[in-house]
Amino acid sequence: MAIFMLKVMLPLLLLSMIPHITVKGEFEQWCIADEQTPDDELQMALVWACEKGGADCNKIQVNQPCYFPNTLRDHASYAFNNYFQNFKHNGGSCFFRGASMITELDPSNNSCQYEFIP
Numbered sequence: 001m002a003i004f005m006l007k008v009m010l011p012l013l014l015l016s017m018i019p020h021i022t023v024k025g026e027f028e029q030w031c032i033a034d035e036q037t038p039d040d041e042l043q044m045a046l047v048w049a050c051e052k053g054g055a056d057c058n059k060i061q062v063n064q065p066c067y068f069p070n071t072l073r074d075h076a077s078y079a080f081n082n083y084f085q086n087f088k089h090n091g092g093s094c095f096f097r098g099a100s101m102i103t104e105l106d107p108s109n110n111s112c113q114y115e116f117i118p
Contacts (some may be wrong), residue, residue, distance in 0.1 A: 025105050028116050031084035031094035032077040034101045039072055045096040046076040055083035059112065066112035076100075077107060078114065085117040 033042055050057035059066040060075045076099070084094045094100050108114045 003038050021111065029094075029102050029104055030107055030114055030116065031080045031100050032047060032103050034107070034109050035073070036101070037099040041097065041099050042076045045069075045099040046079050048080040049076075049083045049096065053080045053083045054084070057082070060063070066093055069109075078112065081107070081114050085115045088117075101110045 035044075037045075049055040057075075057079050058064060060078050061067060066075075066078045078109075080094065080096055080100045084092060084100075086092070094102050106114060106116070
């Protein structure tokens with residue numbers, strides 16, 4: 001039974017690690033906070049994204065689905081991605097003065113779904 005499970009589960013696990021490809025043949029990409037960015041730089045970038053940048057940051061407010069985990073890095077990641085997804089086709093980028101990075105692994109978690117717009 002264990003060998004059967006290994007033969008079935010291993011290929012499924014490997015397939016889940018392959019980045020998703022959109023209908024246009026592009027990889028799905030999300031914009032998240034770079035782990036190496038100091039908190040003060042993340043905070044400035046988060047404020048810009050939510051205020052001047054036009055990101056919809058409602059879901060990272062208290063009692064909303066993306067409030068937890070309640071960390072600066074998680075909130076910045078959500079805001080950066082929301083900005084990136086909504087403005088990438090109109091010149092928006094995932095730069096935020098170097099505070100962010102592109103990932104092809106969906107950063108969504110149980111309660112917080114990160115948007116992807118092809």
